[in-house]
Amino acid sequence: MQENQSYKLSVAPMMDWTDRHCRVFHRRMTRRAMLYTEMVTAPAVIHGPKARLLDFGAEEHPVALQLGGSDPGELARATGIARDWGYDEINLNCGCPSDRVQSGCFGAVLMERPALVADCVAAMRGESDVPVTVKCRIGVDEQDPQEVLPRFLETVAAAGVRHFIVHARKAWLQGLSPKENREIPPLDHPLVLRMKREFPELTICLNGGVTSLEQARDLLAQGLDGVMIGRAAYHDPGHVLIGADGLWGMDHAPAREEVVRAMLPYIEAHLAGGGRLHQVTRHMLGLFHGLPGARGWRQVLSAEAGRGGAGVEVVERALARVTGETERLAG
Template sequence: MPNEAHRLSVAPMMDWTDRHCRFFHRLMTRRAMLYTEMVTAPAIIHGPKARLLDYSAEEHPVALQLGGSDPRELAQATALARGWGYDEVNLNCGCPSDRVQSGCFGAVLMENPPLVADCLRAMAGETDMPVTVKCRIGVDDQEPAEILPRFIETVAAAGIRHFVIHARKAWLQGLSPKENREIPPLDYPLVLAMKQRFPELTICLNGGVATLDQARALLDQGLDGVMIGRAAYHDPGHALIGADALWGDDFAPDAHAVVQAMKPYIDAHLSGGGRLHQITRHMLGLFTGRPGARGWRRVLSEGASRPGAGLALIDRALAEVQAAPVTA
């Protein structure tokens, strides 16, 4: 059975979905699966493990996304992460950035499904967590309708049952990472066809989903899950508040209540020597499209990085929203 948490998930996004962002998102949805930024296997093996892997217990359900292409390294990183108690470990086969390509992982792995299968098999041998993969529908001159089912068949033969498919090709030459999120056309029918072709697998769609209504419509067409990316970051109030209705749950906190609920977390971060902007940069879009949103962003953007900035600045920013006239 599909993991019910995946009916809606928030995509792993480099430099965005850090632990502060995930804590903030969790205050708006109790049910959605949250993903870490991609962490490379060598970074976990050789780097500061606590800094890379620590998170708040309140973030559950939360998945760790790994990057790499060496089965032994990925197995070792998975084993090291075991003690952190993530709900899932995911392999990145979708990121098209230059630094990812130079390390021979990310979307370039779509060209080598047997290696992906070996990597995932090695990871699964080191954990009881579900092991999943996030991929594209193809890269460069590949024909998605041909390559994607072969990729899925090869990886599923390694025992992997859960695929998150970004419904765009990735062009490894000629497009920037930003352009790769926008220019290649979306092919939702192909992802839906993969669910029909592989009904025994968990198939989730990523790419271009900006609203809960879109997510609900895709779920109604038979997909097991939908992953929201940039909309959950730039407009989290609309993308995540009320999302739990997808599970029949009426949890839908007011955006002002979310700010108040963040205060103890922010206070603890500041008391530990952290800076306010490290958290508030993730909160700038909370009131997007609502009266006072510009003032909220301005106060936080201008003041949060200044020495000594604290909870009083949060109150000043919130006052901009509360004082804004409500238009009919």
């Protein structure tokens, strides 16, 4: 969906967070931002429960599937399988630093193997009718990002990839946990901006250290094609995603209460299908972050949504804590 420039703002793929319920919730706040799945490994797509791993609702578009792997044949097969699901983009993970990813020789360790990445994306493009993109780091371990990143981009772009999302930190594969790798290595936004100047024909998006829509606007104004936001979009979605459609000239900016009420039919359908309330509401805890009533909202959902038989009345009760506090302060 690159022609619609949905990459101007995207929500990062985050394991255990950006499932389909999370994406539906985020879509209630923005019609245009690109939403990503959690990373799914190519072998899991090939051999695992395809519907459970790949299903998503039409309302989630534009949505991208992130694949993990390092075998061109497996990635091609997984891409071919996913084609039937109708994703708007297929993304290859070259940035995750977890031990599990390293042992499987994919994720951030692929920064050391740009030629292999080129083979992988070439194979994926042969099975895809939508853009194949790459999410990467600026380097790993003792690599010099000033040398490594431009060489990586040049090599992979030669295989046909036009769109890169660059997490503007190194990944230390030895000595740092995945959580520490998201926080400790210093950010280098200027390097990513320089890559856009050096590769003007590529779509270059920045990930890492962006915590607000205002920051995203500033980075776009500096010449980047897009900004990807992760944890901030999850923990404070209202601040990051409500109003984001203004980046595309749209005035869609629903009130937070409207977002909650728009989720109720989806929640009812999920419950009717045998789902549990907390599977959806766990993603909604931060909606009122920093606003009057936010604590009450979180307390009700945290305490009651996990109970057997919990229904939309729990959400209504949580919302009443917010509106009641707002009315008290206004009065």
